[in-house]
Amino acid sequence: MDEQTLYFRIERLFARYCACIDEDELDQWPDLFTEDGCYQMVARENYTHGYPIPLVLLDSRGMMQDRVHSLKNANIFAAHRYRHAQSGVRITARDDDEISVSSSYIVVQTLDDGVTELYQAGSYYDRLVDNGDTLMFRERLVIYDTSRVQTLLATPV
Amino acid sequence: MQHSAADSALNDFHWPRGQGTCVPYAVFTDQAIFEREQARIYQGPTWHFLALADEIAQPGAFKSTFIGTTPVVVTRTRDGELAGWVNRCAHRGALVCREPRGNARMHRCVYHQWTYDQRGQLRGVPFQKGLNEKAGMPADFNVAEHNLPPVRVETCHGLVFGSLSDATPDLRSYIGPQMLPWVERIFHKPVEYLGCTRQYAKSNWKLYYENVKDPYHASLLHLFHTTFNIYRSNMLGRSIADSRHGLHSLITSTPLDDTETAGAYKKEGISTYEEGLKLADPSLLATRPEFAEQTSNNIHTLFPSTVIQQIHNTLAVRQVLPKSAAEFELVFHFFGYADDDDELRAMRLKQANLAGPAGYISMEDTAATELVQRGISSAEHGSGSYIAMGDEIQDQGSSLISEHMIRSFWDGYRELMGWAD
Numbered sequence A: 001m002d003e004q005t006l007y008f009r010i011e012r013l014f015a016r017y018c019a020c021i022d023e024d025e026l027d028q029w030p031d032l033f034t035e036d037g038c039y040q041m042v043a044r045e046n047y048t049h050g051y052p053i054p055l056v057l058l059d060s061r062g063m064m065q066d067r068v069h070s071l072k073n074a075n076i077f078a079a080h081r082y083r084h085a086q087s088g089v090r091i092t093a094r095d096d097d098e099i100s101v102s103s104s105y106i107v108v109q110t111l112d113d114g115v116t117e118l119y120q121a122g123s124y125y126d127r128l129v130d131n132g133d134t135l136m137f138r139e140r141l142v143i144y145d146t147s148r149v150q151t152l153l154a155t156p157v
Numbered sequence B: 001m002q003h004s005a006a007d008s009a010l011n012d013f014h015w016p017r018g019q020g021t022c023v024p025y026a027v028f029t030d031q032a033i034f035e036r037e038q039a040r041i042y043q044g045p046t047w048h049f050l051a052l053a054d055e056i057a058q059p060g061a062f063k064s065t066f067i068g069t070t071p072v073v074v075t076r077t078r079d080g081e082l083a084g085w086v087n088r089c090a091h092r093g094a095l096v097c098r099e100p101r102g103n104a105r106m107h108r109c110v111y112h113q114w115t116y117d118q119r120g121q122l123r124g125v126p127f128q129k130g131l132n133e134k135a136g137m138p139a140d141f142n143v144a145e146h147n148l149p150p151v152r153v154e155t156c157h158g159l160v161f162g163s164l165s166d167a168t169p170d171l172r173s174y175i176g177p178q179m180l181p182w183v184e185r186i187f188h189k190p191v192e193y194l195g196c197t198r199q200y201a202k203s204n205w206k207l208y209y210e211n212v213k214d215p216y217h218a219s220l221l222h223l224f225h226t227t228f229n230i231y232r233s234n235m236l237g238r239s240i241a242d243s244r245h246g247l248h249s250l251i252t253s254t255p256l257d258d259t260e261t262a263g264a265y266k267k268e269g270i271s272t273y274e275e276g277l278k279l280a281d282p283s284l285l286a287t288r289p290e291f292a293e294q295t296s297n298n299i300h301t302l303f304p305s306t307v308i309q310q311i312h313n314t315l316a317v318r319q320v321l322p323k324s325a326a327e328f329e330l331v332f333h334f335f336g337y338a339d340d341d342d343e344l345r346a347m348r349l350k351q352a353n354l355a356g357p358a359g360y361i362s363m364e365d366t367a368a369t370e371l372v373q374r375g376i377s378s379a380e381h382g383s384g385s386y387i388a389m390g391d392e393i394q395d396q397g398s399s400l401i402s403e404h405m406i407r408s409f410w411d412g413y414r415e416l417m418g419w420a421d
């Protein structure tokens, strides 16, 4: 596959990812990952020093479905909406099996009172696999700069 | 100590009396009360968690943190001892240490490069003798009189605490004979720091202290753990307030049979039990017993800024940092044991999903404290809460449907604030 096509397919996956979260399609968010896929959020301050503790660690599609299920049925938090802005998409490695991609993100959050605030900034470090039809996440490692989480973090970033 | 007019006016602060405990909402919103707390409690005779010893294990390793609103640094000296100092230059007050953590032989203030050693003693002042025999510091200037204000530092089983007051008793006496065995239970062997997560709540720090002394809310606000039997109100429980002053406290729960407790919930018609809800991937709840009594939940508060947490195999020390009357930061310091095998360590990391700013069974706590703050921010003068659950229970120490630890906390708080009856 030539590089332009690959970039196009990556952008399409990322747009799908943002839509799942920003447009209330969270149910479909786990489907963007492989069955044994991993979603993990780690604070930059821990990552830099090699401390392993995650903010969120979901190492199977089932765990991601459980997160969605829990947010919808069990957890209590203020109604909110995210908007993602993603930039600087770079392919950092590529072999027959997978593609490594890094990018930056900013997420703003709007609460019911109509106030929008900058909620998160950070990097995505992704390992993608090609299932023939589309690209999927084998791993999305979110290294977030905003180590001081405002109030709480319910919805994945 | 110099008291402001606003502080003097607080000497006559009215604390209503009656059945249960009424806490005047002003203690959560009034900036003068916040400042009195900083002076009397945070800069007063109290110990504050600063770090796990493992965070600053190497000579020269340091960590910047806070005691209340006071910036402090704790560091391991060349000879392996611990030292602490207020992070405020003796010259004109700049922060000396600007990094959250690192390793340094000397600490140099960038503003005019006054340089301090690991114990906070002033070692060098540029141009002390002036330039070309002119100017310089006064002839009687003595570097030894311009050290950084020291912070008392003591350790207990790998926990590092600091105090800003000479009047604070030694750390073990402060923790006290009732609470010390519970610290020793968790810190019974060397621990390894695994990193921290932080969250910032727009609410008063004492609302969080009420929360961690409140087993009543646990199965009603946190729906995740009730559903999956991580915690039930009719587990075998302990709820103990320190009998000396009521300020420290301990909640534990040890699971009983699942089916029996689920039945009790259905009978009460409480909405927190959703039958048949199962995790698609239950590996989250894979746990390994590691204590003589395998508590599923151990929430141990040491007044005023420390909460030791054990939830299954997640271990953490939560540090409560007040920022203003209506804001605090909460820092979860996660740890494991130095001799963890790979499987157990992986369990601890995965169970971090349960507790912390995004935790399945903890995210609601700051949501709740913020709801209270919003509810009371414009409360009429003299109004307050009503805290009476379990007021007439004889055996307080075993009830998890009780607010007795919150009542004890407020008794101790009033004493420290000069408002005892």
Ligand code: FES
Binding pocket: B089, B090, B091, B092, B093, B094, B109, B110, B111, B112, B113, B114
């Ligand atoms: S303020 Fe620190 S050297 Fe001047």
Ligand SMILES: [Fe+2]
Binding pocket: B211, B217, B218, B222, B361, B362, B364, B365
């Ligand atoms: Fe709670």
